[in-house]
Amino acid sequence: MTQFITTVLTSLSSGAIYALMALALVLVWRSTRVINFAQAGQAVLTTYIGYTVIQRTGSYWLALVVAVISGAIIGAVIDRFFMRPIFKRIKSGPIVMIAPVVATLGLLGIIQAIIGFIWGLTNQSIEAPVSTGGYKVMGTVIAFSSYNLLVLVFVAIAMLLLTILFQRTNIGLALRASAYSPEIARLSGIKVDAVRTLGWAIAGASGGLAGMLYIPGYFLYPNAMDLLLVFGFVAAVIGGLESLFGAVAGAMLLGFAINFSTTYISPKLFFPTAFIVLVLVLLIKPSGLFAAKKSRGA
């Protein structure tokens, strides 16, 4: 029974981290039709910035704020000065489908190389701000700590803020309109390009948060978030790539499936579970659980 509860709790906390990454990918996909593989690099870069802040000031919380803000700035800069010029150049032909993938993969490599040049390749670590020792329940220590709880709370707050932003504000309306129909949005006076850049910025902030919450407990090195990127992507695809709710649901489904199969069947099933869940979902619904009803122009 204890094992069951522990597994549920760890599923929730790993699902929450996948959700942040999935959200970052969905936000970019909705606004620009790009799967941003560079997100792993952006998130690691912001985490390194956070790490530097911790080295200088010793405060995790200040580092968290700095990382989220710098994540937003990096996201905006990448869209404005990298992705937008590429899209201006490549407008037609089948390369349109592949160019963003290749461009963001290239960018990922560049960012990781730059991190390596600046901070080196050795593993760094970030101390968690609260205890990472498991809680004691009925005399046994379970694999769920105050830190896991903190992660859950932070992710929940982030979701809430995003929901309010998207559903209750004019900016959110502009973001949804530009994603839904860029032409009509443009005709109604929305600066679609600027709104897209904003989408990249929010995604960057989300990635920065994911990095600062994920790295304590692991190590920080240039490729530290590659796996998280893959799981975030898988979660986003399960959720249908379009909806923010779908991304969270997909991430939770993935978190539960992975934690339960590794706990109850075999720890070696970590990666295969992700693949099997993805294939099962896509076999039933080829465009994810919460995809938009009808297709719309890119």
Added chain:
Amino acid sequence: MSKQISTKKRTLLFVAFGWMLLILGDRVGDLELYQGSFVATYALAITSIILLTGYSGQLSLGQSALMAVGAYAGALTIFNAGLHPIIGLLMAALVAGIFGLILGLIAARLTGPYLAGTTLALAISLPTLANQFPILGAEEGIVFDVGLPPARFGEDFSQYKWFFWISCLASLIMVWFIANLLSTKYGRIFRALRDNPIAAELSGINVGRLKVTAFAISSGVAGLSGGLLVMLISGVSPSAFPLSLSFALLGGAVVTGLYNLKGVILGGLVLVAIPEIADSLVSRIGGSEGFITILPGFLVSALLILAVVFTPNGPGHLIKRHHKK
């Protein structure tokens, strides 16, 4: 599209090119032969990506997983079943092709990012599966030994030259086969699938079936190149097929030009040359060990971006006029 070459002419070209390689192989040292074998292997892997992505319009990020399937199939045939290496390489292509057929059946309904996501998940999960089964040798992997060159070639026929012969011959035959295939009606059908699936369907093409066909053939080609790759490093293990291999090959395909088989050698050359260039750069300007590790990745990434920005349709595109469909 460029003008079509007749099958006979193409066959003559391939034979002439093979002859040239044969003569070249006698003139250069072992290191060049070994690097040449890698060029041929990568060129073959890039061919599989061009067939799949450039022609049938399906973006796969899991080509390394299919290569791994071929490599394990080949290694088991040679090592466990004790059959001839040639049969091992054939099995590599065959098993990977069948695996690709099954995967293609699942993937046929998927498009764009959904297919990319599925193949990406496959690329990270499949190599770890090898650890599950003792017959696959877990982390240490299994040996892939093509054996010594036949005695009738003489005393000074080196192992590397033997590698070079096998990989070049296998790659030439396979690329020749694919080039022929793409100049038949299948080439046109694949391009139709890529450019406008709806119009293709309206013209009576069974889109699903043809996509699966492209997937299966591409997997077979990837499997053969996987078999060749582990022949060169003389053993197969999960770590021989990292995700970065998939990405590097995709990069090679973009550098080659996704819609053109003619440049695959160029793509293979680039992938082999970049670590060498990085090495010589480092030895010239000096640098730490970390610098040496990072530089090749940096160069590949920079090349990827430059290729996409400046020659999105391949280097041939700069020379040719904008092609008319």
